[in-house]
Amino acid sequence: MKLRPQHGARLATLTLVVIVLAAGAHAQVINSGASTISLNAVLNDSITVSLSANAVNFTLTQGSASNPGSTAITATTTWLLRPNVGSLKVYAFFASSTSALTDGAGNNIPSADFQISNNGSAFNALTSTVPFNGANAGLQLSSTPILGNNRSGSRTDNMNFNINLVPLPNLPAGTYTGTLTIQAQAI
């Protein structure tokens, strides 16, 4: 049996279509729908201050301007802050400006006569009003601008201490105790 030429062409076309369809049945991958999981991760801001020691002793000399502490103390401040924070400040302060140290018998050493030299700077008295505790009882030790590259960071403040007894020439002999607080604030 002979095929006419046009019939032969149709058969060839049909055969090609069948082959293409057969191949197409498995040529495409099938995908499931994409299922989503919402992720919410919170990195909280934080500031911590740690001290290298928690006690300083002074051997006082009556009327002397120089009564250094027995040891320096380093405050290490570590922070992790949000972008809207402009600066981080470290403060030293007493609860009372009039009785930074006391003998418990009514004799006091005011905060104005307590001095800190921070990181080798000159000694400064604690006479400023800082964000913490009473008026005129503190000192800002440092201020660190917070920029894009230090929202996570740390600093150290190495403090040397002195008690100036020049304004207190009549201070009676005794043991004077007090508590100095170091605290940081980001604003």
Place this chain on the structure above:
Amino acid sequence: MAMTFAASMASAQLNSGAQTIALNANLAESLTLSLSANSVNFTLSAGSATNAGSANITATTKWVLKPGRTAVGVYAYFASSTAALTGTASGATIPSSAFSITDTGAGSGGAGTSGALSNTVAFGVANSGLRMANVGITGTNMNASRTDQMAFNIDLSGGTLPQLPADTFTGTLNIQAQATP
């Protein structure tokens, strides 16, 4: 002899022509994936390699396939490798390579694959995904299912991530399956 002939005539059958009914039953191919939950929270610790997600999520993949399919893959991926999660206030980003999945697979194909989402997979963009499972399809599992129980972790110890600012970071993880070829 006459009796036998008569009986034979009584049982003679008359048949119509056979009419045929063409039957065409189509069992369509299907591939579905469902999740046991759709959100995970993380409480991050700066610089820490271990920041686990609040919950595991199980992906259940079911399929009905035609002969000729050879594999079903289950994938996790992000739309970006550099910004899998982004800080809402800072714009800081956590890359997909810091995000990892521990996959406990079960069912057809068995155990899954764990790791960071740092591979180029069938979905998403380059270096942003992980193929959690690759199930070979044979005559015995053309209609089957598997589960992938996913535990999540964010590693903040690498590169510049220890300097990540405090912020709330959000992102979308995609889970999707594919049958090939």
